[in-house]
Amino acid sequence: MNHVAERAGVSLKTVSRYVNGETNIAPELGERIAAAIAELGYRRNLAAASIRPGQASRLIGLIISDLANPYYSALAAAAEQEVMAQGYVLVVSSSTDDIARYDHLVSRLVEQRVDGLIIVPPRGGHDRIDSDSLLSPAVFLDRPPLSGGADCVLADNRGGARSAIEALLNGGLRQVAFLSDSLEVFTIRERWLGYLETMACHGVDPVSLPNWTGAHSREEAKAGAIRLLQETEVEAFFTANNRATLGALEAMQETGIQRPIIGFDDFESASLIGGGISVVRQPVEEMGRAAAQMLLAKMTRETSQQQQVVLPTELVLRGSEAR
Amino acid sequence: MNHVAERAGVSLKTVSRYVNGETNIAPELGERIAAAIAELGYRRNLAAASIRPGQASRLIGLIISDLANPYYSALAAAAEQEVMAQGYVLVVSSSTDDIARYDHLVSRLVEQRVDGLIIVPPRGGHDRIDSDSLLSPAVFLDRPPLSGGADCVLADNRGGARSAIEALLNGGLRQVAFLSDSLEVFTIRERWLGYLETMACHGVDPVSLPNWTGAHSREEAKAGAIRLLQETEVEAFFTANNRATLGALEAMQETGIQRPIIGFDDFESASLIGGGISVVRQPVEEMGRAAAQMLLAKMTRETSQQQQVVLPTELVLRGSEAR
The missing domain is CATH 3.40.50.2300 (Response regulator)
Known part of the structure; x- marks a missing residue:
């Protein structure tokens, strides 16, 4: 309603009166408010607001x-x-x-x-x-x-990714694959940045590394992990969400090729799989x-x-x- | 509104008119409708209905x-x-x-x-x-x-429980413990009945068996399973929901005492734990x-x-x- 008032050049109170169906508003003002509402696309919301003015839904x-x-x-x-x-x-x-x-x-x-x-x-x-x-x-x-x-x-997605990559690198691993959902997703992008910068700081060129992004489902993550395991020199996985982690674990189970792994997101049975799956836990x-x-x-x-x-x-x- | 009309002895249309705030209703009828609304506890709902008559929320x-x-x-x-x-x-x-x-x-x-x-x-x-x-x-x-x-x-909770108990008994196990949430829950009660009747059909007196009900959380289920493992002759677990299953698995991990298990409810990583956890899968x-x-x-x-x-x-x- 603030936006409508500003656009129409009238007071908030006038907009409120208009919306609540009061009739003693100068026609010229009413037209300006209606135009502002249409321009801002608020029609339906204000219609709803007019139905139960002042009532909170809890x-x-x-x-x-x-x-x-x-x-x-x-x-x-x-x-x-x-x-x-x-x-x-x-x-x-x-x-x-x-x-x-x-x-x-x-x-x-x-x-x-x-x-x-x-x-x-x-x-x-x-x-x-x-x-x-x-x-x-x-x-x-x-x-x-x-x-x-x-x-x-x-x-702190970026910091969380950094801590995971540090742990893998400190274990002497270099070819750490990033397996994830799409980089379009804000959280995945942040985790990707944390991965890249940590690898770079440790002198590993991330561009040369085997990676797989765009795996939205657990099944897609599994397929991606199988390709990484079979076709690249991947030494470890950093899986950027719980779906990717489960997919990578399934891929290792199916191919029989075991690799160290840290996943983003803790999950219900992480402590029950193998000897326990390491994760970055979100609060x-x-x-x-x-x-x-x-x-x-x-x-x-x-x-x-x-x-x-x-x-x-x-x-x-x-x-x-x-x- | 049908109930209100019946109780007040007026037509549905009259109730509808009353609720929609129409004033040309005989006061005596209005009072009867108001009393019926109060008796049936519909006041708030009808108040809401009167606000947006005929409008569907989708x-x-x-x-x-x-x-x-x-x-x-x-x-x-x-x-x-x-x-x-x-x-x-x-x-x-x-x-x-x-x-x-x-x-x-x-x-x-x-x-x-x-x-x-x-x-x-x-x-x-x-x-x-x-x-x-x-x-x-x-x-x-x-x-x-x-x-x-x-x-x-x-x-089919009862049938599902029956199939799990049959599988355990056919494997030669007798002391099958039932580990679950409260028997107050309909689904748990049905699974309990399926367990009891299958045990009875196979000549095992269920009353003599070690059981633990009332474990609502995974932690409570774990504590119950630890007691069963340490204090009874339990040979196998039938866990009546996913929380109980995870609790029993944790208990076995912690005590180092392994027992066969079938759980009710499939869960995300059932195939990744141990060599795979058997379950009754609900559709x-x-x-x-x-x-x-x-x-x-x-x-x-x-x-x-x-x-x-x-x-x-x-x-x-x-x-x-x-x-």
Whole structure:
């Protein structure tokens, strides 16, 4: 509504009165507001707002990229706990990393008058995604919006990758393959940078190394790992998310070729596989909780000071880094 | 609204007019309708209905018991795929198996005018839970409501347990321990019955056997399994859900005492642990999809014929049943 007021050159109060259906507004002002609404694409949201003016839903929406990925489920459960403690209900939806679907979800949730949104933006993203363009207070989680400049809670992806690569290099390994989902994904890109810079610092030219990016599913990661194991001199794996880790482990099981491995993301049975799989653990509970707290604070306070919180990861060595 | 009309002894149309705020209703009728609404506890729902009469939200709510449990995440992802394909948005919330919270969630989602609900009722449950008492069409998933008589999609829990116990007994094992969450949970109770009847058919008195129920978390299951391993003659484990399976595997790792095991629920890395963990696999995708399809059909059709679908499980033997 602030944007509409600015665009139309009228006060916020006038926009509010217009939206709430009051009739004693000069026709010329009404037209300017309507034009601003159309230009900014806020029509449906304001229509929804006009239906239940002033009523809070006590509902918070969380948009993740995949309901079935345990990493996001754990984030959701952590956010839920915080939100519940404050008397709100959390509803979770998935964008399946599809931009059109993401847009649809955001507008549907805003129409439902959620009091706030916690958002994992879809891979690639687009410029329109930032919390100022949303009609609900929003906090970004796991990945920032492309355009930057929004409240967000992230893990230290780059630092986490660095710690994993250091551990492998210190073990005397050189040909460390990076196996991952697409570099379009913010978190994967950051982990890639951490990998590259650490290799370079240790005098290893990363360009000469066997790598495989673009494996979205566990099956694609497995196929990529099998090719790396069979066709290159790969000495170890750094797998950049839980799906890639499981795929690489399956590839080693199937080919019988064992290599040291450290994965990004801890996972449920990491301590039960082989003698234990080493991982970079993200502070999942803290991340979910911090995002919820940041959003709740934003919903109740007048200030709009932006915050970017980056939480440290932890290297959990269980033996697979040297086996 | 049908219930209100019946209780007040007025036509459905009169209730609808009352709810939509029309004033030309005889005061005496209005009072009767108000009393019926109060008696039936529908006040808040009707208040919400009056706000956006006739408007569909294109939103479907899914209530599960735990966002962080991968079994429910997989069910949610399967339901979402079907719901999305029909142009609806799925929002997922968790009751954390708490009845008060479950009640709150149902009423909040109905107030938000979801077009339908897919419900995993909380453990224990209560009589008020059945789809007739809800103002939205509802289908139950994984667990039926206590009162029965509602549309639901279940797995063949009892048959699945039977197939697992048969496999262990055929391997010459007798002292098969049942390790599980609380018997208050419908699915656990069904699996327990399948275990009991199969043991009895094979001449093993189940009452004499070492068992441990009431382990809700993986940590509780681990503690229970350690006691069974150290204090009883347990020869094998039948673990009645994925949490219990992981707990038992941890217990065996920690004590160094290995026993054959079959778990209920397949899980992400079952094939990667040891030589592979044998499981009873639930048809998770089919269950999520079937519940969504049943609900969508119910939302669009006039008939109210109740359906109970029980889908078969699959015994996946990976070697742990005999190791």
